[in-house]
Amino acid sequence: MLRLSTLALLACSVPALAQEINVYSHRQPELIQPLVDAFTAETGIAVNVAFVDKGMAERLVAEGDRSPADLVLTVDIARLLQIAEADVLQPVQSDVLEANIPETLRDPNDLWFGLTSRARIVYAAKDRVQPGEVTTYEDLASDKWKGRICSRSGLSDYNIALLGAVIVHHGEEEATKWAEGLKANLARKPEGGDRDQVKAIAAGECDIAIGNTYYIGQMLADPEQAPAAETVTIVFPTFENGGTHLNISGVAMTKSAPNKENALKFMEWLTSDEAQKIYAETNYEFPVKPGVERSELVKGWGEFTPDTTPLSDIAAARAAALKIMETVNFDG
Structure with missing residues (x-):
């Protein structure tokens, strides 16, 4: 190489x-x-x-x-x-x-x-989140999640892409309200990567977190991280007028x-x-x-309906998504 x-x-x-x-x-x-x-x-x-x-x-x-x-x-x-x-x-x-x-x-x-x-999904504590409690991306801004959510930086590429999808589905004004609501529900200041959110759930710091599916597979393959990964389940939220963000x-x-x-x-x-x-x-x-x-492991996470929004449209919303995250001071 x-x-x-x-x-x-x-x-x-x-x-x-x-x-x-x-x-x-x-x-x-x-x-x-x-x-x-x-x-x-x-x-x-x-x-x-x-x-x-x-x-x-x-x-x-x-x-x-x-x-x-x-x-x-x-x-x-x-x-x-x-x-x-x-x-x-x-x-x-x-x-x-x-x-x-x-x-x-x-x-x-x-x-x-x-x-x-890969899907941008929700990691949920097996012992603290009931089946069906996680539903839509929009619902993550609901008061019922107050103090229960962990997230990496709002400026990370993965979260900017997700917010870009929110913009495409609902427009910038509603996307701003959603980002504000999500921030208000955070259990702690955004930090670390997606694996760190899983570890935070395992430590009882929060009940759910936003992350990419494949990190669970990587953690389960690592003897040191597998115990934390085993405390969560993967849930595939959808947009109210669409599917799961990819x-x-x-x-x-x-x-x-x-x-x-x-x-x-x-x-x-x-x-x-x-x-x-x-x-x-x-x-x-x-x-x-x-x-x-x-793979067999990934199939075990269950079926879901992918969102059909063209990624080119989501990519085009990147600048607006960055501006929203900065405006709401998501990481502050």
Whole structure:
């Protein structure tokens, strides 16, 4: 695996190799290595992954045409939008991608494509929250949850995406009231990540928390965190006029892509039955390709109705969502 600095040197020192792909990834290398290994074994094409935690769009802008990156892998719609707005991506026309990825989970201009989805749901204390007590996202602003909710920062990409969905469903004025109500119901100041909210429930600090589904799978696989995860159940709220909010991990091709043909092969392969199954098993996420089964653990969380709001619409509401979170001082 090439480090980011090594990939940068490649852009200046050597021409692109015919049978390789360079990927900038927001996803931890160990989470995508099974996919890389399977693709290389099948095609003989090497995949060099550089983990870029922050500043991917800025880096691609700075590198310009010299960038060695063929593809970017991101962990949510917000980061895909940031990279697309930086004008460093190129559209990809592919019958395979169109056939395998639902229209609501890809960019209308073919700049980005969802690979897996995850639901933004509620973790609920098994011993303190009754079945059916959690219903809708709108209900989370109800007084009945006063002092009972934990959350990570309102400015986190995942919560901004959820608020963006609220805006699309109800408009900015109602979304502002919802954010104010949610803040009023917090048991403590927002802090930590989604796993920390599960630990807070286990410690009795709150009864419910907002989080992504896959973190429960990751915690259950960790002997140190499994006891906390076992104290909660996953509940799938819906919008009053829709379904359960989904976010995605996604892929996009850079403008500079020196290995465009092989990069497209990898993009298409990532939507194949084999790759979708590997992704689902490794990351406890939902495959985006219709007909590919979830992992046994994920299936055990139950069925739900996904919201059909196009992610491009939710992404377009990001700026308004950020402004609302700052206006209500959600983290204050």
